Amino acid sequence: xxxxxxxxxxxxxxxxAIALEQVTKTYDGGVRALDNVSLTVGxxxxxxxxxxxxxxxxxxxxxxxxxxxxxxxxxxxxxxxxAGLNETRRTELRRERxxxxxxxxxxxxxxxxxxxxxxxxxxxxxxxxxxxxxILVERVGLADRLGHRPAELSGGxxxxxAVVRALAARPAVVFADEPTxxxxxxxxxxxxxxxxxxxxxxxxxxxxxTHDPAAAxxxxxxxxxxxxxxxxxxDAPTAPELADRLVTLGER
Numbered sequence: 359x360x361x362x363x364x365x366x367x368x369x370x371x372x373x374x375a376i377a378l379e380q381v382t383k384t385y386d387g388g389v390r391a392l393d394n395v396s397l398t399v400g401x402x403x404x405x406x407x408x409x410x411x412x413x414x415x416x417x418x419x420x421x422x423x424x425x426x427x428x429x430x431x432x433x434x435x436x437x438x439x440x441a442g443l444n445e446t447r448r449t450e451l452r453r454e455r456x457x458x459x460x461x462x463x464x465x466x467x468x469x470x471x472x473x474x475x476x477x478x479x480x481x482x483x484x485x486x487x488x489x490x491x492x493i494l495v496e497r498v499g500l501a502d503r504l505g506h507r508p509a510e511l512s513g514g515x516x517x518x519x520a521v522v523r524a525l526a527a528r529p530a531v532v533f534a535d536e537p538t539x540x541x542x543x544x545x546x547x548x549x550x551x552x553x554x555x556x557x558x559x560x561x562x563x564x565x566x567x568t569h570d571p572a573a574a575x576x577x578x579x580x581x582x583x584x585x586x587x588x589x590x591x592x593d594a595p596t597a598p599e600l601a602d603r604l605v606t607l608g609e610r
Contacts (some may be wrong), residue, residue, distance in 0.1 A: 457524030514545025
């Protein structure tokens with residue numbers, strides 16, 4: 359089982375950041391949201407997951423991140439099987455090895471940016487790595503905003519603070535759920551550039567769920583989902599390719 363927090367060391371060990379094998383998820387009433395999905399995401403990879411509404415992309419992320427349990431199949435995060443863990447153990451694993459970036463930022467209004475960034479670490483009883491946090495806040499351009507409240511930041515700045523919060527514990531993987539959905543075009547480009555740089559320069563692993571072909575085109579690889587299955591995988595995807603693929607699915 360991988361225990362290092364260094365991305366390069368994790369990659370050298372050869373253990374995938376995420377590995378799903380024959381995962382299904384069936385909800386009450388027999389609705390199958392995931393249908394026998396297998397997927398491997400190596401360390402230092404930026405993966406986008408796309409698909410029309412109801413395709414299963416959000417369910418895939420929830421199962422891969424340990425937010426939900428599959429009905430059948432295996433889910434491993436950084437080499438650790440999570441499918442059979444109880445909620446307490448899954449919560450501990452998420453705190454140690456998973457970061458999250460959501461569309462709504464999820465920053466606490468009454469706390470400073472710095473306190474928002476370090477809150478998950480403090481909840482886990484861990485001391486922040488001040489050198490690591492300094493590197494992150496300088497990279498995202500928030501070094502002079504740490505004492506501000508979220509309401510004093512732009513939407514793009516708030517999302518960049520959320521990205522730093524997700525990376526504060528040096529997770530094995532960051533899941534980004536429609537991270538640019540609430541941003542203007544300029545801020546969206548900045549956040550996407552940041553996510554790609556974190557992967558290319560720091561070796562971070564990012565799995566992003568998005569409906570936007572232009573956003574997904576920033577990833578190394580894009581999966582296209584429909585009816586609970588992965589129906590296509592594109593390396594170095596382009597926005598026109600992905601848009602055409604979604605149009606094709608809509609015509610089925």
